[in-house]
Amino acid sequence: MDTRPIGIFDSGVGGLTVFKELHALMPHEDFIYFGDTGRVPYGTRSRETILKYASEDMAFLLSHGVKMVVAACGTASAVLTNKETDRLPVPYTGVIIPSAQAAAVATSTGNVGVIGTPATVRSGAYGRAMRNVRSDIKVTGHACPLFVPLVEAGMFEEGNPVARELAKIYLSPFLGSTVDTLILGCTHYPMLAGLIGKMLGPGIRLINPGAETARYTLNHLMARGMLQDPAHQGISRYYCTDSPEGFAEVAEKFFGSFDASQVTRVELEELSALSKEEAP
């Protein structure tokens, strides 16, 4: 048994789709969610900048004594390598390996589509992870830089004309292709799953990184005897780098209701100082 909280980080609020799945699967666990809302989005920034921000985010979680770090951000997961994550004093998972494993098992044709931020698609991380499971996987990747701000603006309903026109452009490489499985490679995208599913039809299976990552995290903690006492009632705390009200406002668009008083603001200088302390 391990009573420490699970740490989750994301560039902003999108990672809450992963948190939601983790929480549903492990209601006894305590969670610390960190969203870097003062610097969101990550996906259109350079590799070096993303690595720097992600290292600071992880240092923050470690300073709160977490037992595992979950990168609930497609971009950070794609850019972080073993070099950075093997150094952590606790287990780590991003969303890539769990989603890639699920996709490699789900595909019949071996042709898997990946949509994500420019940084995620550029990294090729999903393809590498899938070819570790099945060597004949072919990847059709497509960067969708506007899906994140679209979701943050609350325009994710199936009937929204902007979402529809954008989806037509971004999904065109998969229509009429042999792709039979599509990884929603950014944790904002499950909010668009209804529209994407309708546009692609039942012939293409969608992989939700949140659900896969939650299962992976549960298995990992269970195998190591690191789950919380099942009699414990889990508590979640939220931290962000811009106003708690702004965080709650977007979280509300995702979940219907969200209380801003549960959220604490962290200053960037504090993050940067922690990151220097934690560096080996």
Add this chain to the structure above:
Amino acid sequence: MDTRPIGIFDSGVGGLTVFKELHALMPHEDFIYFGDTGRVPYGTRSRETILKYASEDMAFLLSHGVKMVVAACGTASAVLTNKETDRLPVPYTGVIIPSAQAAAVATSTGNVGVIGTPATVRSGAYGRAMRNVRSDIKVTGHACPLFVPLVEAGMFEEGNPVARELAKIYLSPFLGSTVDTLILGCTHYPMLAGLIGKMLGPGIRLINPGAETARYTLNHLMARGMLQDPAHQGISRYYCTDSPEGFAEVAEKFFGSFDASQVTRVELEELSALSKEEAP
């Protein structure tokens, strides 16, 4: 005569539309352009966070010995007040006062539209500035949070279906109204002027903050005898907080060609340290 450079800052690359107008009007001047590409966008963040970032950006320009500070960012201009800008040791202008003056003079009906980021519209700064010129001005403001990422993604051509659907939603408050003048209250928006102009028709005059701010800056420097030697060939230097290549890539979408080797990267820690030194 004053040989020091003019300092310009923006949350990212959008302020280049203002720089372009300044440079065209004052080719003899040296310019220092600072774009906070590591933390763009500003317009969806909280007031405190925007003030903090803008203060750091101005401290950077001052550390380079500029003779005037131009906030080429609608959001920063809207959020900065006299309290912050009167403290500066050099003259300052944002894009609000020049654009508001032009709009107050241009309108016949007195009904002026303002589009901008959520932070800009929330601030009410354009309305206050216009009512200093003409007390009967009525403002119809509308926040357009997705226009910035749309422009940064290069989707600003008139025929783009996503831009068109988005413009239909964002411009609906002005169609069939008595508004006869619309302030493009964010420095990214002039890239969308073709589409916006076509959608609203010739009955609504568009105010471009870049052109107005350039004229205002010229007048200000001329009145104080602070212009550069007219025999001097102006030099421009660019700084940003993410990769120079990424800056050049977006700048290229705006201007056709742009050389990344003219751009220097600045670290956020350096900015934050400068800001502490410059604070009174």
